[in-house]
Amino acid sequence: MSRRPLLLGAAALIAAWVLVPSGVPLYDGIGFPDEPYRYAQPPAGAKTTARPGDAVGTSAGGNGASTEDLDVMSGEQGPQVEIFVSTGELKGPGDARTFRIQGTPVAPAAGGIPIDGNIYRITVGCSAGTSPCAANVQPPQTDRFVWVALRSTSSRNPSPNFLYRPTPAAPWQAVGTDRAGNDIYSTTFVGPGDYALTYATNLPKSATAPAPSRQGGLPLTPIVLAAVLAALAVIILVIRFSRRPSSRGISRTDLP
Amino acid sequence: MRCGKRQPLLDYSTLFLVVGFGVAVWLRVAVGGASVARSGSAGLVFAGALIVLTLAAGVPARPALRSVGWGVAGAVVLCVPPLLLAGGHRPGGAFLPWAAIVTVVAVAEEAFLRGALYESLVASRSQLVAVGVTTVCFAALHVPLYGWQAVPLDLAVGLWLGTLRQVSGNWTAPATAHVLADLAGWWLR
Numbered sequence: 363m364s365r366r367p368l369l370l371g372a373a374a375l376i377a378a379w380v381l382v383p384s385g386v387p388l389y390d391g392i393g394f395p396d397e398p399y400r401y402a403q404p405p406a407g408a409k410t411t412a413r414p415g416d417a418v419g420t421s422a423g424g425n426g427a428s429t430e431d432l433d434v435m436s437g438e439q440g441p442q443v444e445i446f447v448s449t450g451e452l453k454g455p456g457d458a459r460t461f462r463i464q465g466t467p468v469a470p471a472a473g474g475i476p477i478d479g480n481i482y483r484i485t486v487g488c489s490a491g492t493s494p495c496a497a498n499v500q501p502p503q504t505d506r507f508v509w510v511a512l513r514s515t516s517s518r519n520p521s522p523n524f525l526y527r528p529t530p531a532a533p534w535q536a537v538g539t540d541r542a543g544n545d546i547y548s549t550t551f552v553g554p555g556d557y558a559l560t561y562a563t564n565l566p567k568s569a570t571a572p573a574p575s576r577q578g579g580l581p582l583t584p585i586v587l588a589a590v591l592a593a594l595a596v597i598i599l600v601i602r603f604s605r606r607p608s609s610r611g612i613s614r615t616d617l618p
Numbered sequence: 619m620r621c622g623k624r625q626p627l628l629d630y631s632t633l634f635l636v637v638g639f640g641v642a643v644w645l646r647v648a649v650g651g652a653s654v655a656r657s658g659s660a661g662l663v664f665a666g667a668l669i670v671l672t673l674a675a676g677v678p679a680r681p682a683l684r685s686v687g688w689g690v691a692g693a694v695v696l697c698v699p700p701l702l703l704a705g706g707h708r709p710g711g712a713f714l715p716w717a718a719i720v721t722v723v724a725v726a727e728e729a730f731l732r733g734a735l736y737e738s739l740v741a742s743r744s745q746l747v748a749v750g751v752t753t754v755c756f757a758a759l760h761v762p763l764y765g766w767q768a769v770p771l772d773l774a775v776g777l778w779l780g781t782l783r784q785v786s787g788n789w790t791a792p793a794t795a796h797v798l799a800d801l802a803g804w805w806l807r
Contacts, residue, residue, distance in 0.1 A: 371781035372695055378774030379699040396656075440656065542651065584663075587645040591667050594638040595674040601631045602676055 396440030396545070399515045402480045403469030414480060417443045417465040421452060423488060428452035428461045436465070443467070443482045444511040445551065447499060451508050454488035454497035461488045461497055465510070470558065475534055475566070478522050478559040479515045483530075486554045499551055508551040514559050517545035522559040524549040525566070530556060536565040629742040635675055635735050639755055642667035647762045655763040658719045665726035672726070675734035678789060688786040689794020696775065696799040700806040713804060720800045728793035731755055732783040749780035756780075 400414035419434030427450045435441035443465040452461040465484045470477035488497035499508050514522050521541055525534040526549070542548040547559060645667055650660030731752045739748035756776030757769050764772075779792035786792075 367781045367784055371778040374774040375695065375778050376699065378771045381770065583648040584645055587641055587648055588667075591638060591641045591645065591670065594634050594641065595670050598631055598634050598638070598671065598674040601634070602674070
């Protein structure tokens with residue numbers, strides 16, 4: 363047996379590792395389970411962890427709006443905050459060239475509504491040349507999304523609810539909450555300010571514009587794709603069985 | 619007799635397998651959404667889709683014990699670079715449920731890519747084309763999970779798994795290597 367293919371394969375593998383620095387030796391499968399929740403200020407009895415990270419990202423701008431999708435998340439295994447803003451949803455002055463969004467973990471103050479995990483303070487800004495400018499996020503248009511997702515400290519039921527306040531001094535408001543994963547919850551981004559999750563049941567009054575869901579309704583796309591896949595499987599099966607008799611006596615090259 | 623007709627690039631069966639593979643990847647992304655790389659349910663849906671396609675195409679050669687040895691050796695080669703470059707690590711969470719899902723997904727991928735699709739390509743084209751196409755498919759399926767920056771590494775890994783398939787003559791070898799390398803990822807990060 364020739365060793366050449368094996369040597370070539372191994373050489374390609376080593377070259378890829380040398381040329382492409384990667385900290386992910388996971389070639390496939392699914393991601394690792396979440397690491398323990400990182401608290402900005404760990405409660406008594408919580409595991410000692412590294413400090414939670416920020417989610418920061420920038421987008422190019424043109425004509426007073428962002429010109430690319432912006433998806434930023436913090437660096438924990440199982441990001442604790444993720445912010446997504448579709449192209450054009452970040453607005454600023456006409457000469458804004460760069461838009462920036464940042465989510466920073468903040469420890470909740472004692473008293474008041476019990477917060478699950480950290481509060482995430484989300485700020486939005488832009489720069490025109492070297493000068494900073496004020497930016498904001500407009501309510502999402504059709505087929506565009508502006509949302510914030512937070513990881514809760516557990517996946518227990520009933521699910522937690524999202525809270526929002528425009529400033530640290532303002533009272534919390536309940537906003538619409540979607541379950542986006544096992545322990546991940548999302549809400550439409552209603553503006554810069556503080557976002558948090560709570561398991562409390564005595565929620566404050568809802569904000570005036572609580573977020574249309576980014577999910578909801580029947581999951582049409584997966585159903586359609588599953589149907590297409592089933593149809594393809596049937597076609598492959600039909601082709602396979604239609605070939606069987608001919609493969610016994612006639613070689614492929616004899617076929618017209 | 620061919621009568622001078624050019625052979626099509628891929629025969630219909632192979633073409634539908636490739637299209638089906640694309641639909642399966644799309645389905646995984648649709649189910650997993652923003653957290654597709656971490657979604658166990660999306661991974662299982664993807665594995666189920668690949669198993670359906672593999673069964674439709676006909677499950678190729680039975681697993682062979684001799685190929686397991688090739689697979690173990692292949693996994694060692696896959697694990698050496700991360701062993702040298704990454705520090706020891708153990709994430710929080712339960713190992714067994716994670717390992718079960720990872721194993722199902724990896725075996726389904728190998729049964730389809732280095733099993734059904736590979737056999738179909740060898741029958742219609744050649745071993746070289748089979749290794750090439752399955753390598754590209756392997757790299758492409760990881761783009762939604764890890765982004766374009768992972769493509770060079772996944773091309774190399776796909777080529778290595780394809781080579782194992784070629785030299786061992788059975789998809790058991792790449793499946794064994796794939797599963798072992800994925801499981802080793804629990805400690806190698």
